[in-house]
Amino acid sequence: MYSQGLIGADGRTTESEEFLARFQARIDAEEKIEPTDAMPEGYRRTLVRQIGQHAHSEIVGMLPEGNWITRAPSLRRKAALLAKVQDEGGHGLYLYCAAETLGVSREEMTEELLTGKAKYSSIFNYPTLSWADIGIIGWLVDGAAIMNQIPLCRCSYGPYARAMIRVCKEESFHQRQGYELCMSLAFGTPEQKAMVQDALNRWWWPSIMMFGPHDADSQHSDQSMAWKIKRFSNDELRQKFIDATVPQAEYLGLTLPDPDLKWNEEKGGYDHGPIDWSEFWRVVKGQGPMARDRIKARKKAWDEGAWVREAALAHAEKRRARKMAAE
Amino acid sequence: MVQTTPLWEVFIRPRNGLSHKHVGSIHAADEVLALQAARDVYTRRGEGNSIWVVRSADIHASDPDQAAENFEPTADKIYRHPTFYDIPEEVGHM
Ligand SMILES: [Fe+2]
Ligand SMILES: [Fe+2]
Numbered sequence: 341m342y343s344q345g346l347i348g349a350d351g352r353t354t355e356s357e358e359f360l361a362r363f364q365a366r367i368d369a370e371e372k373i374e375p376t377d378a379m380p381e382g383y384r385r386t387l388v389r390q391i392g393q394h395a396h397s398e399i400v401g402m403l404p405e406g407n408w409i410t411r412a413p414s415l416r417r418k419a420a421l422l423a424k425v426q427d428e429g430g431h432g433l434y435l436y437c438a439a440e441t442l443g444v445s446r447e448e449m450t451e452e453l454l455t456g457k458a459k460y461s462s463i464f465n466y467p468t469l470s471w472a473d474i475g476i477i478g479w480l481v482d483g484a485a486i487m488n489q490i491p492l493c494r495c496s497y498g499p500y501a502r503a504m505i506r507v508c509k510e511e512s513f514h515q516r517q518g519y520e521l522c523m524s525l526a527f528g529t530p531e532q533k534a535m536v537q538d539a540l541n542r543w544w545w546p547s548i549m550m551f552g553p554h555d556a557d558s559q560h561s562d563q564s565m566a567w568k569i570k571r572f573s574n575d576e577l578r579q580k581f582i583d584a585t586v587p588q589a590e591y592l593g594l595t596l597p598d599p600d601l602k603w604n605e606e607k608g609g610y611d612h613g614p615i616d617w618s619e620f621w622r623v624v625k626g627q628g629p630m631a632r633d634r635i636k637a638r639k640k641a642w643d644e645g646a647w648v649r650e651a652a653l654a655h656a657e658k659r660r661a662r663k664m665a666a667e
Numbered sequence: 668m669v670q671t672t673p674l675w676e677v678f679i680r681p682r683n684g685l686s687h688k689h690v691g692s693i694h695a696a697d698e699v700l701a702l703q704a705a706r707d708v709y710t711r712r713g714e715g716n717s718i719w720v721v722r723s724a725d726i727h728a729s730d731p732d733q734a735a736e737n738f739e740p741t742a743d744k745i746y747r748h749p750t751f752y753d754i755p756e757e758v759g760h761m
Contacts, residue, residue: 376731426711433708437692440674446694447671503691510712652696653670659697 353382367568372498375441383567387497388444390569395435396453397461400634402428404468405477413471420517421474427510434503441499454639456626463546465628472525472532472539478518480540480547480585486511487581488551491571500569519588526592533593540589541597548612549620551578557617583609674723675701677708679715687719695720 353360363380366373373379402425409425412418436446452458463481468474489511492504525536552558552574564570572580582601589596600613622628672694678687690709695701701720710718729737745751754761 374731376728378731423711426707430708430711433693434691440692445671446674506690649672649696650670652700653672656697656700 353380355380364566367496367566370568371496372501373496374498382563383569384442386564386567386569387500388439388442390564391435391439391442391500392444392449392452393459393461395432395439395449396458397464398428398432398435399453400460400464400638402432403634403637404464404466404630405474407468408471408474411471412474417521424478424514424517427514431507431510434506435500438497438499438503450642454635454642456635459624461550462620462623462628463550464634465623465626465631466542466546467630469542470535470539472522472536473543475518475521475525475536476539476543478514478516479522479588480518480543481550482511482514482518483585484547484550484581486515487577487584491577494568494571496568522592522594526594536592537594540594544597545615545619546623548578548582549615549617551575551581553617553620554615579609582612586610672696675705675720676723676726677701677705678719678721679705679709680717681715683716687717690714692723693720 355363359378360380363378363383373383405421405425405428409418409421412421436449439449440446449458453460468477486508489504489508493501493508495501495504522536525532527533555561555573555575558574561570561573565573586596586601598613600611602611603609604611623631626632673696674692674694675698676692677690679690680687693701693704693708695704698720702718705718705720709715
């Protein structure tokens with residue numbers, strides 16, 4: 341699933357002008373930066389933070405959907421949802437490993453998530469109230485993720501770009517299974533249609549908030565663009581997403597909950613109504629309806645898995661000692 | 668002291684005839700668990716038919732600061748390349 345526009349990036353850096361210019365020249369020449377290459381501290385810090393937030397989002401993102409695995413209405417839907425949630429776990433692991441190449445340890449990242457220090461995508465702090473939410477998440481949330489992640493495949497940092505290529509290959513399945521689920525409800529009974537419309541009403545605004553604050557309000561974005569960590573601005577990506585989604589909603593016969601949404605011939609895209617940024621910041625800062633539950637669930641998994649990690653290490657040590665003795 | 672679970676680099680052979688290629692890393696207590704974790708994380712859709720795992724700590728890398736002296740034969744050893752030698756057209760493709 342996905343990271344939103346990075347929250348709280350800090351690209352400040354103290355290297356010499358000459359060093360920064362040499363680094364920028366490599367970036368401008370579209371050279372990829374690899375783990376052992378010299379890089380400005382601000383570049384490293386921005387990436388650690390962004391890749392970390394992205395990884396945490398994938399991991400926490402398993403929870404709202406995992407909530408429905410046991411209640412999926414058919415074996416086909418259950419198999420698809422299980423596979424999707426497993427993919428999201430995989431995405432988290434690809435990304436943690438990309439962040440680790442920058443010198444941050446997995447333990448530090450886990451610790452930051454569990455203590456609430458690290459951020460993750462605010463979208464996962466909303467509850468999944470009905471089965472229709474599973475369809476809407478695949479369609480909108482994974483759809484928004486795809487818009488964001490495709491340009492990240494060309495990110496200047498090699499390990500991040502490579503992880504994103506693998507992630508993007510898997511996202512298309514996520515969005516398609518979600519849209520197909522929405523189709524089955526939208527073209528079903530009136531009750532089913534009402535259920536998917538209700539889910540759309542709840543998820544639409546949080547989905548378009550996933551792209552992060554408006555360009556005019558997003559600090560540090562310019563530095564990320566110059567370093568080619570980011571290739572498109574938040575508003576550009578949001579616009580692309582809305583333009584792609586409107587006809588998809590029309591096909592389903594569903595209404596997007598924005599009375600101001602209308603085609604703008606001049607710009608060749610849709611205009612949308614004002615976004616409630618106070619809600620966005622509330623949710624980012626951990627006041628979303630499910631924020632406490634999400635971290636509690638991660639902590640429980642971590643704590644209850646401790647004996648497994650310890651046993652595996654003890655077993656490995658025993659095998660090693662036995663092998664040494666035999667040699 | 669809490670022991671940390673070691674890091675392993677994962678290499679996958681996409682199909683016979685190709686070499687194993689680095690795909691990422693994984694944390695696991697030993698090689699048996701590392702292979703299982705690598706299979707779950709990196710081969711969910713037929714990405715390969717063989718996996719290698721190597722402890723990350725066992726990999727020794729060349730110094731990026733010495734990249735110039737190590738890898739720059741093209742600039743000053745152009746005679747290593749076939750195009751350095753002029754062969755008349757009459758001879759045909761060589
Ligand atoms: Fe994902
Ligand atoms: Fe996804």
